[in-house]
Amino acid sequence: MIRTAVLAIALACGVLGAAEAQSLRSDSPLWTYDTEPDPGLYPEHFTDAESFGCATPFRLGIYRSAGGMDDTYPSYMRIDNYGVFHCALIFGTAEDLEDAEKAFEDHAWLIVLGTQKRPGGGEDELLALQIGVRAGSEYMIFKRRKDVMSPTLEELDWRCPVGVERRTARLDIWVQDVCVISTKADLRRIANAAARRPAVIRWELMPRVETIPSEPAQR
Numbered sequence: 001m002i003r004t005a006v007l008a009i010a011l012a013c014g015v016l017g018a019a020e021a022q023s024l025r026s027d028s029p030l031w032t033y034d035t036e037p038d039p040g041l042y043p044e045h046f047t048d049a050e051s052f053g054c055a056t057p058f059r060l061g062i063y064r065s066a067g068g069m070d071d072t073y074p075s076y077m078r079i080d081n082y083g084v085f086h087c088a089l090i091f092g093t094a095e096d097l098e099d100a101e102k103a104f105e106d107h108a109w110l111i112v113l114g115t116q117k118r119p120g121g122g123e124d125e126l127l128a129l130q131i132g133v134r135a136g137s138e139y140m141i142f143k144r145r146k147d148v149m150s151p152t153l154e155e156l157d158w159r160c161p162v163g164v165e166r167r168t169a170r171l172d173i174w175v176q177d178v179c180v181i182s183t184k185a186d187l188r189r190i191a192n193a194a195a196r197r198p199a200v201i202r203w204e205l206m207p208r209v210e211t212i213p214s215e216p217a218q219r
Helices: 013-020 185-195
Strands: 024-026 044-046 052-055 059-064 076-081 089-094 106-117 123-131 137-145 154-155 165-171 174-180 201-205
Touching: 024 185, 089 123, 106 185, 123 185, 137 185
Parallel strands: 024 174
Antiparallel strands: 024 137, 044 052, 059 076, 059 201, 076 089, 089 106, 106 123, 123 137, 137 154, 154 201, 165 174
């Protein structure tokens, strides 16, 4: 048996909060390409006279957190294209920009859930990221202004509703707290309720930096 000993003060660096975050999951992906793509599922295949590939009604790249609880230490979220033959997105998160450029946690798909009217006029589009397949899917819920390829996403403050399964367990500081949904209607209901609450994080798309090859050194 391997034994380790550390000062208890080492636990005082925010670990508990991260270990106790609740997640929204389904045991199997709710949106699929099984026969025909489910409505609202992206990326989708396209073919025209000159090209083919995967299209997504979404600004891809690296998003930086803003307007959250602590703007001093932003987080980064990478949502990028996977390929042109197999349509998927690349999803990853990081605490610094350099790591975000290559962050990969799992493949993901964009779900357009519907719209909701804004209090001041106009409409918001409700979106979800469906992350992962093999072990089921995890979901993040966002909204953005409808009819624009907005560079801003608002991550919504979803709550697990009454009547939906919730699984919990604890191993020391590591806590399972999972809201388990089983239908598309569950996710839409949760998203519509969340859209009426203030967002928890605003994500801003960062401009892509084009790498220009340097000229060879002169001898």
